[in-house]
Amino acid sequence: MTKAELPVSRRQLGWLAVMLLTPILLVSVAVTQVPPKPGHTAMDALLGWSVLGAVTLVLLTMLVMMARRHAIDIDDNVLVVRHSLYTLRLRRADVGALHLRRVTSRNELGLGLRTNGIAACGYYSGWFSGQRGERVFCAVSTWPAYLVTVEGNARCRRLALSMSAEVAQRVARWAPPA
Known part of the structure; x- marks a missing residue:
């Protein structure tokens, strides 16, 4: 059996990371800059940040898989x-x-x-x-x-x-x- 690695461009992976993570960064900035609505509680904010963190974790996992699987x-x-x-x-x-x-x-x-x-x-x-x-x-x-x-x-x-x-x-x- 022959096993070989396929070459990967670090620059391209960097651009993919920028493309995947830029929307997350923009949403984070928007969430911190928008004033809370009346009736908005700390639990609502925590839930929002948790969802944003989970999405970020999934995207980072995909990026790591893309970088390592070749x-x-x-x-x-x-x-x-x-x-x-x-x-x-x-x-x-x-x-x-x-x-x-x-x-x-x-x-x-x-x-x-x-x-x-x-x-x-x-x-x-x-x-x-x-x-x-x-x-x-x-x-x-x-x-x-x-x-x-x-x-x-x-x-x-x-x-x-x-x-x-x-x-x-x-x-x-x-x-x-x-």
């Missing part, structure tokens, strides 16, 4: 990509061949709509549709990335992965011989 596991039967909140399992039995192409920009990925994923500040994680409606799994947080086209019976026919050239070679060798 690996690819390759064994004889399956290729598993774990990236932020999303996982792809590709069975070797469903793969006829793999074609890898190095890409240097988002435009080369051929992404259409985000169907279940994250697309922010150059960070792409999860499920997208391609320009022709095909399913695309993205785990892109640094450039260059590799566009992997899958032939065979796999449900996902395209993968976009940030990975080193060495890991890309391992992925290419994993495919059954043509």
Whole structure:
């Protein structure tokens, strides 16, 4: 079994943190600046701050998961990509061949709509549709990335992965011989 880490851009994670936490900060400022309504008790304020704290904790947990979960596991039967909140399992039995192409920009990925994923500040994680409606799994947080086209019976026919050239070679060798 081969296990490798996918590269993660700290700058992109920083921007994601700003995007997630800015609304919380704005709500906190608004809550402290707005005068209480008549009949507003200390328990009402405590409840509000508790809800705000819980939401902040959930968002921080998501951010930590996004920062720590970025690996690819390759064994004889399956290729598993774990990236932020999303996982792809590709069975070797469903793969006829793999074609890898190095890409240097988002435009080369051929992404259409985000169907279940994250697309922010150059960070792409999860499920997208391609320009022709095909399913695309993205785990892109640094450039260059590799566009992997899958032939065979796999449900996902395209993968976009940030990975080193060495890991890309391992992925290419994993495919059954043509």
